[in-house]
Amino acid sequence: MTLISAEIPVIETGRLILREPRMADFEAHAAFLTSGRAQFVGGPLDRAQAWRGFSSGFGHWILLxxxxWTIEEKATRQPAGRVGILNPEGWPEPELGWHVYDGFEGRGIAYEAALAARSAAGTHFGITAPISFIVPENTRSRRLAERLGATIEREGEVLGQPCLVYRHPREAS
Structure with missing residues (x-):
């Protein structure tokens, strides 16, 4: 049997570890995607759809x-959300995306993780100025993008939904 693997860099910040997804992370991921909190990322979904999204994340690393990354909080060793670079079929270019699980919001985790992921994208993958698709009503993500220095570049559409396309400042590669 041939096993397929991907090299996924581990990124550490003061409070967080950005690491590979693990099977043990699925319950937290499914809880997020099956809740109303997932409204701005195509949800809520059922568990089977959440599984397909979770498992396709592995394929993204292998194929692209x-x-x-899974965001792990160092203090609790619990998955706190996900952050990273997406570029699935139909995307015009790589996107920096994030979401934080219930109980971890409002503590600067998304900012710290997104800043580290954006820097790693430039360093490890040569993705130096990603975009972020953000639904106009998602005021928390809009504030985060702006705090990260991203600015609205244009209006767009993602998964059939109108969005704003934020451009992040250029990172070193």
Whole structure:
């Protein structure tokens, strides 16, 4: 049997570890995607759809060499969300995306993780100025993008939904 693997860099910040997704992360991921909190990322979904999204994340790393990291909080060793670079079929270019699980919001985790992921995208993958698709009503993500220095570049559409396309400042590669 041949096993397929991907090299996923581990990124550490003061409070967080950005690491590969693990089977043990699925319950937290499914809880997020099956809740109303997932409304701005195509949800809520049922568990089977959440599984397909979770498992396709592994394929993203294998096929494209980059993807979403699990955000692990060092203090609790619990998965706190996901952050990383997406570029699935139909995307015009790589996107920096994030979501934080219930109980971890409002603590600067998304900012710290997104800043580290954006820097790693430039360093490890040569993705130096990603975009972020953000639904106009998602005020928390809009504030985060702006705090990260991203600015609205244009209006767009993702998964059939109107969005704003934020451009992040250029990172070193």
């Amino acid at each position: 060499g980059f993807g979403m």
